[in-house]
Amino acid sequence: MTKVDILQSIRKRRPVFPILSPDNFEPLPVALPGSLIEWFKKSLKTAGAEIIELKNTELDSHIAAAWPTILDFTQPKIRAEYPASAPLDKLNKIEHALFAGNFGVAENGAIWIEDKDLPHRILPFITQHLILKLDAGKIVATMQEAYQQFKLNDIEFGVFISGPSKTADIEQSLVYGAHGAKELTVILVTLNQKNITHND
Amino acid sequence: MMQHARKAKQFLADEPRTDWHNQTLWIVRQKRDALAASVPGWETLREKASAIKEDALSHLDTYLEQFETEALKNGVTVFWASDADEFNRIILAIIRKHRAKNIVKSKSMLTEECGLNHFLQKEGIEVVDTDLGERIIQFRKEIPSHIVLPAIHLKKEEIGETFHEKLGTEKGASDPTYLTRAARKHLREKFLAADIALTGVNFAVAETGTVVVCTNEGNADMGVHAAPVQVHCMGIEKIVPRQEDLGVFTRLLARNATGQAITTYTSHYRKPKQGGAMYVVIVDNGRSEYIGNPQYMNSLKCIRCGGCMNTCPVYRRTGGHSYGYVIPGPIGSILAPQRNKQKYKDLPFASSLCGSCDNVCPVKINIHEQLYRWRQELTENKQTPFVKRFAMKALGFVLSGNKLYNMAGSLARKAVRYLPDKLLYLPVNAWGRGRELPVPPKQSFKQWYLKNHKDIKS
Numbered sequence: 001m002t003k004v005d006i007l008q009s010i011r012k013r014r015p016v017f018p019i020l021s022p023d024n025f026e027p028l029p030v031a032l033p034g035s036l037i038e039w040f041k042k043s044l045k046t047a048g049a050e051i052i053e054l055k056n057t058e059l060d061s062h063i064a065a066a067w068p069t070i071l072d073f074t075q076p077k078i079r080a081e082y083p084a085s086a087p088l089d090k091l092n093k094i095e096h097a098l099f100a101g102n103f104g105v106a107e108n109g110a111i112w113i114e115d116k117d118l119p120h121r122i123l124p125f126i127t128q129h130l131i132l133k134l135d136a137g138k139i140v141a142t143m144q145e146a147y148q149q150f151k152l153n154d155i156e157f158g159v160f161i162s163g164p165s166k167t168a169d170i171e172q173s174l175v176y177g178a179h180g181a182k183e184l185t186v187i188l189v190t191l192n193q194k195n196i197t198h199n200d
Numbered sequence: 201m202m203q204h205a206r207k208a209k210q211f212l213a214d215e216p217r218t219d220w221h222n223q224t225l226w227i228v229r230q231k232r233d234a235l236a237a238s239v240p241g242w243e244t245l246r247e248k249a250s251a252i253k254e255d256a257l258s259h260l261d262t263y264l265e266q267f268e269t270e271a272l273k274n275g276v277t278v279f280w281a282s283d284a285d286e287f288n289r290i291i292l293a294i295i296r297k298h299r300a301k302n303i304v305k306s307k308s309m310l311t312e313e314c315g316l317n318h319f320l321q322k323e324g325i326e327v328v329d330t331d332l333g334e335r336i337i338q339f340r341k342e343i344p345s346h347i348v349l350p351a352i353h354l355k356k357e358e359i360g361e362t363f364h365e366k367l368g369t370e371k372g373a374s375d376p377t378y379l380t381r382a383a384r385k386h387l388r389e390k391f392l393a394a395d396i397a398l399t400g401v402n403f404a405v406a407e408t409g410t411v412v413v414c415t416n417e418g419n420a421d422m423g424v425h426a427a428p429v430q431v432h433c434m435g436i437e438k439i440v441p442r443q444e445d446l447g448v449f450t451r452l453l454a455r456n457a458t459g460q461a462i463t464t465y466t467s468h469y470r471k472p473k474q475g476g477a478m479y480v481v482i483v484d485n486g487r488s489e490y491i492g493n494p495q496y497m498n499s500l501k502c503i504r505c506g507g508c509m510n511t512c513p514v515y516r517r518t519g520g521h522s523y524g525y526v527i528p529g530p531i532g533s534i535l536a537p538q539r540n541k542q543k544y545k546d547l548p549f550a551s552s553l554c555g556s557c558d559n560v561c562p563v564k565i566n567i568h569e570q571l572y573r574w575r576q577e578l579t580e581n582k583q584t585p586f587v588k589r590f591a592m593k594a595l596g597f598v599l600s601g602n603k604l605y606n607m608a609g610s611l612a613r614k615a616v617r618y619l620p621d622k623l624l625y626l627p628v629n630a631w632g633r634g635r636e637l638p639v640p641p642k643q644s645f646k647q648w649y650l651k652n653h654k655d656i657k658s
């Protein structure tokens with residue numbers, strides 16, 4: 001039994017000296033370079049993404065005008081068209097796909113996407129152009145905070161995406177669009193204040 | 201001449217290329233420095249990462265069992281492999297079981313270590329490496345020269361030539377964007393036809409049975425989600441105990457590797473896709489022997505960021521292939537003798553012991569101390585050539601006596617000044633071969649100090 005052998009080999013040797021607990025370190029200070037939103041935008045730009053800021057009331061008209069053939073995966077109808085059993089050839093033809101991100105991370109521009117957002121797991125990678133919309137209020141500072149936003153045990157597949165797919169494997173020259181999406185556009189959505197007061 | 205020195209000489213023969221290699225990696229190192237400096241509490245993060253890894257290694261048996269229990273609950277099949285051969289056979293069995301023909305693989309140093317591609321080839325099975333750099337070297341039948349930048353030793357013209365031959369790109373074309381697009385097209389076809397996707401593992405979370413894979417290209421995800429069967433291969437040391445630990449490592453890894461704030465994709469796989477299968481293969485291959493070894497255990501904390509390579513003055517000027525082990529550079533030079541003392545006996549000497557690797561290592565491995573210990577151990581075991589051993593003995597004798605040391609120093613200052621190079625770089629002087637001596641000062645530090653600090657002294 002290989003498993004037993006390996007575990008025994010570890011048990012026989014594992015150190016008995018007291019180990020410093022990882023909790024023994026002070027929580028890390030976070031120096032905010034401006035607001036979280038500004039920091040997030042700066043990180044995303046560095047990662048090669050485009051950023052658009054829109055009011056929630058402008059969202060639909062802007063998307064329809066900018067990408068007429070976009071597949072909006074926040075809509076149940078579109079989700080039903082591309083289930084987990086969808087043939088890959090069909091998915092490979094997608095040019096523009098839109099998903100809703102759950103939250104963003106200011107220090108690196110990463111956006112968290114998980115199963116519930118994806119009828120087929122390959123979608124955000126196989127599309128040529130990925131568009132993520134994100135509530136501008138849902139930004140945390142660092143990855144340490146990011147991992148407190150969800151429970152891995154609730155997630156079958158989840159991914160932080162920061163920027164378009166890229167490579168620098170040829171002489172360290174940066175090229176966007178290695179295997180995943182060639183472009184990433186992030187739409188930061190702010191609530192239309194007027195609307196809120198009216199609705200209140 | 202020893203292996204590393206001999207191959208380094210070949211690499212150094214092309215001076216412009218050596219300079220380019222050195223410069224390119226130094227730029228990566230500078231990008232890393234800028235990003236490390238931009239994170240408040242970077243040092244605390246390193247301490248914490250190191251402590252998490254120590255905790256993980258000290259209770260590795262418990263965490264591995266916990267990981268397996270969780271993974272099984274998630275519908276994942278877990279295999280254990282003692283060595284490379286058992287690992288390769290497990291992969292072969294999975295391939296046979298699913299009658300798979302098309303296999304894609306994203307970056308995994310473990311499969312390189314175990315020689316998986318070669319093994320499967322002999323069984324008539326072709327594995328397609330999908331990381332761009334790895335695909336390039338696979339076309340060229342080479343091995344990676346860096347763990348994060350596998351094709352860093354190649355110029356774009358050489359890659360253009362290879363792609364012309366293998367992918368039919370225009371002859372003489374070497375534009376990186378053009379070549380990357382050609383590879384994208386070629387590899388998309390491979391992804392869409394894949395029956396099995398193999399990946400390495402950056403972190404395996406014990407409490408949830410999740411494996412985490414980080415890529416910039418998106419090749420791991422293209423393969424894993426396209427193929428019905430996903431197989432993740434991990435060394436036993438990839439375990440981190442808790443979900444929150446990922447928050448620490450994902451802040452360090454890409455910053456320290458390539459000077460990015462994070463990799464483009466940080467993917468978390470916990471359950472197989474609908475109608476698909478997911479396997480995790482846990483490999484020992486000699487690692488457990490070094491757990492609890494106070495001298496060398498620390499090396500198992502490595503998260504394979506490649507930072508120590510980018511900073512190493514020897515690596516930068518000799519290239520990854522000169523080391524002759526799958527993991528080159530400082531960390532490779534302490535891992536290689538763990539695998540085979542005789543074969544890799546010269547690697548701990550392929551270092552200036554400047555300690556720069558220790559300073560950049562995100563998990564605070566005492567790499568240069570371990571290099572030094574290996575030198576002692578291998579020299580005691582007489583695994584160093586006689587000339588070097590004899591010279592070291594003589595040196596030890598001279599260094600142990602004050603008078604003898606002073607005299608030897610004064611003689612050396614004169615000798616190096618006046619002796620012809622031929623004599624200095626005599627064949628018996630194993631040191632002289634790879635090194636140029638500086639012009640010696642006229643007086644020793646002791647003489648200078650006594651002269652200039654007379655007043656202070658009295």
Ligand code: SF4
Pocket residue numbers: 501502503504505506507508509531557560561562563564565567
């Ligand atoms: S030894 Fe440290 S610096 Fe080198 S690859 Fe491993 S983690 Fe990175």
